[in-house]
Amino acid sequence: MKHSLLMLALGAAVFSSATLPAHAMGAVGGPVVRYASIQGQLGEVIVNPYKVAPLTAVIKNGGYDLESATVTIVPKENGQTITYNVPKKQLLTHGGIPVFGLYADYRNEVKVSYVRDFNGKKETINESYFIYCSPVSWINQGTNYESPEDFTAIVKKVDPAFSDRLYLISNIGDETGLNNRAVWNNPMGGALTWNFVPQIAVFDTKGEIRWYLDPRTIWDPESIYSAGVMMGFRQNDDGALTWGFGQKYVKYDIIGREIWNRRLPASYNDYSHSMDPAQNGHYFLRVASADHRRPDNKRIRTVRDVIAEVDEDGVVVDEFKLWDILDPYRSDVIRALDQGAVCLNIDASKAGHTLSAEELAQQDKTDNFGDIAGTGAGRNWAHVNSVDYDPSDDSIIISSRHQSAIIKIGRDKKVKWILSAPKGWRAPWKDALLTPVDKNGKPIKCTDVSCEGGFDWTWTQHTAFRIDSKSDKDVIYVSAFDNGDARGMEQPALPSMKYSRAVVYKIDQKKMTVEQVWEYGKERGHEWFSPVTSLTEYNPDKNSILAYSATAGASFDLQSGAFTSSPNPWLEEFKWGETEPAVEIQFKNTSGYQAMVLDVNKAFGNPQ
Missing domain, CATH: 2.130.10 (Methylamine Dehydrogenase; Chain H)
Incomplete structure (x- = not known):
């Protein structure tokens, strides 16, 4: 019975390791660094980071020191562009680049330009991130006319x-x-x-x-x-x-x-x-x-x-x-x-x-x-x-x-x-x-x-x-x-x-x-x-x-x-x-x- 339980546990462990993305697996016995996928040169994208504003996100800094950033939400066809600058204090507060103005139920392209300070070298990097947001979800009120x-x-x-x-x-x-x-x-x-x-x-x-x-x-x-x-x-x-x-x-x-x-x-x-x-x-x-x-x-x-x-x-x-x-x-x-x-x-x-x-x-x-x-x-x-x-x-x-x-x-x-x-x-x-x-x-x-x-x-x-x-x-x-x-x-x-x-x-x-x-x-x-x-x-x-x-x-x-x-x-x-x-x-x-x-x-x- 003990042998069967041991084999079952080993099988489960092998299955779990096999299904994790390769970048999420550390060395045997070592720490797991991350599970989320990474799009660009920074860290994870977290949508609705504070559970209050679903059409926002934070692109985590990935462990880098960021000094300033500019964010541009690429509009839909004939849509309205939203662009703004993010100073260092905001980058530090949110642990990355805060993103505001995303479209609901849409795969948003977000262009970011930021100054990265790594090992004493500062460089300006421009890249795009793609962020999907779910449809708008209001609290259901059960009215007898419009929802x-x-x-x-x-x-x-x-x-x-x-x-x-x-x-x-x-x-x-x-x-x-x-x-x-x-x-x-x-x-x-x-x-x-x-x-x-x-x-x-x-x-x-x-x-x-x-x-x-x-x-x-x-x-x-x-x-x-x-x-x-x-x-x-x-x-x-x-x-x-x-x-x-x-x-x-x-x-x-x-x-x-x-x-x-x-x-x-x-x-x-x-x-x-x-x-x-x-x-x-x-x-x-x-x-x-x-x-x-x-x-x-x-x-x-x-x-x-x-x-x-x-x-x-x-x-x-x-x-x-x-x-x-x-x-x-x-x-x-x-x-x-x-x-x-x-x-x-x-x-x-x-x-x-x-x-x-x-x-x-x-x-x-x-x-x-x-x-x-x-x-x-x-x-x-x-x-x-x-x-x-x-x-x-x-x-x-x-x-x-x-x-x-x-x-x-x-x-x-x-x-x-x-x-x-x-x-x-x-x-x-x-x-x-x-x-x-x-x-x-x-x-x-x-x-x-x-x-x-x-x-x-x-x-x-x-x-x-x-x-x-x-x-x-x-x-x-x-x-x-x-x-x-x-x-x-x-x-x-x-x-x-x-x-x-x-x-x-x-x-x-x-x-x-x-x-x-x-x-x-x-x-x-x-x-x-x-x-x-x-x-x-x-x-x-x-x-x-x-x-x-x-x-x-x-x-x-x-x-x-x-x-x-x-x-x-x-x-x-x-x-x-x-x-x-x-x-x-x-x-x-x-x-x-x-x-x-x-x-x-x-x-x-x-x-x-």
């Missing part, structure tokens, strides 16, 4: 000056049923129920996906601390990406390497919408209070009304509790909201419905707290969806959807100015309202909800960003996406009358005036209307404005109130001052949140 695989881009127009653009599209899939065991309602309220499937990708100007986030290793819908909606993507000055979801905020490079992945500080919960990487090296997180004691002695979790400032180590250095700074009982906008689209809580069966003053007052008398339209801390009275730091006077600019207001707040927690329709603002806030003026600085005739031609306030807007390169301490430019719900504090006679705008304002902070200097979208009408989400942002590299109308084009059954298709967002980029887009791309079958330009050279420490 995530239908998330596609239709390129309508690209000005040659913008042909090198890469756009990071931050979209939101359906809710998943996997989180139905997670209950967290002590203290009362909060917004934990938000748990949509992430759908994050980078598209080129040919409509091809060149990067996407596989969230499976960092996002778990069954875990309270690893679930939530991935929102607020920003590319930092060092090229890395930051964003947040639920009870986390994170930083990763574009190859998928984790820089940090942190839980929110213990005082806060329910991150969503905005994480601003500020010029002072800190991060401003739009969160909520994890435990707030109201004047009536009730302990609640608040909803989207706290800004926490953390330093590079995650230490909280300041906070802005908006119920102490603004008027949490101003209800004029809240009562005019379309209750079918209170941001991402979309219920088509309530489309066009509003809250009466009596209904709102009755609700506010109850212990119904949480992500519901209402007034006072503990309800969704502010719904802040963006924060932007102004280093010129150490202040923040916020966008409050449920106040239809863009507001600047100083370090002293005092309101500096408010860009909003005057209706409903009491003292002392009404004294901070900006006065609309024309291009000559003359006041425009306005009521408390509307102005004569050439100016409109924003309504349930998203993103209020300071345009740094065009602003100074006294006069600043601010871009915003005016969603347009509750425009004029009312719902129109027909839903088809609604429209959205991308808009830029010029604010004289000394004179307390505001001029509308650019807008786009009104002429597109309801086709371009986004009831929720979206973005308008300036890009200094091409002196341009990017607009993303992120939830335009959804359809639903009026009888059942059920959606029959996802939205079909529009992305446009404009040369400064122009109203004809230089780039126009429509995305099909996806609920958009935001979009931004991704700078691949900046991502590797080479800003242009």
Whole structure:
């Protein structure tokens, strides 16, 4: 019996050795050097090295010292070339040459040029590697209409000056049923129920996906601390990406390497919408209070009304509790909201419905707290969806959807100015309202909800960003996406009358005036209307404005109130001052949140 077992073991060993590639076999009793095949003069090719970004790879250095490299992804026929330089610090960090921008389900040719230092001899080597990547694989959502695989881009127009653009599209899939065991309602309220499937990708100007986030290793819908909606993507000055979801905020490079992945500080919960990487090296997180004691002695979790400032180590250095700074009982906008689209809580069966003053007052008398339209801390009275730091006077600019207001707040927690329709603002806030003026600085005739031609306030807007390169301490430019719900504090006679705008304002902070200097979208009408989400942002590299109308084009059954298709967002980029887009791309079958330009050279420490 022992003899048979010995012969079987010897046979297995011989079979294993015989089937290994010759270069993987060392001398008898010696170490096995490697198993993977080698294409060029360097080491192994590892696709998706950090399990986060499937269309990336690292060509290992093969034990050589590399000083610099240039990578070029050879495009498909009539495709878009991606090329970038890689400095030594990135080569050392990744143990080889990081590769970004591969095509899915395709055998990519990657040209690399690198300086190799071996035995005191430096030489420049040029060669090609061939890397296959699997098809894009989204998390299956089980929807009753389009699948995530239908998330596609239709390129309508690209000005040659913008042909090198890469756009990071931050979209939101359906809710998943996997989180139905997670209950967290002590203290009362909060917004934990938000748990949509992430759908994050980078598209080129040919409509091809060149990067996407596989969230499976960092996002778990069954875990309270690893679930939530991935929102607020920003590319930092060092090229890395930051964003947040639920009870986390994170930083990763574009190859998928984790820089940090942190839980929110213990005082806060329910991150969503905005994480601003500020010029002072800190991060401003739009969160909520994890435990707030109201004047009536009730302990609640608040909803989207706290800004926490953390330093590079995650230490909280300041906070802005908006119920102490603004008027949490101003209800004029809240009562005019379309209750079918209170941001991402979309219920088509309530489309066009509003809250009466009596209904709102009755609700506010109850212990119904949480992500519901209402007034006072503990309800969704502010719904802040963006924060932007102004280093010129150490202040923040916020966008409050449920106040239809863009507001600047100083370090002293005092309101500096408010860009909003005057209706409903009491003292002392009404004294901070900006006065609309024309291009000559003359006041425009306005009521408390509307102005004569050439100016409109924003309504349930998203993103209020300071345009740094065009602003100074006294006069600043601010871009915003005016969603347009509750425009004029009312719902129109027909839903088809609604429209959205991308808009830029010029604010004289000394004179307390505001001029509308650019807008786009009104002429597109309801086709371009986004009831929720979206973005308008300036890009200094091409002196341009990017607009993303992120939830335009959804359809639903009026009888059942059920959606029959996802939205079909529009992305446009404009040369400064122009109203004809230089780039126009429509995305099909996806609920958009935001979009931004991704700078691949900046991502590797080479800003242009």
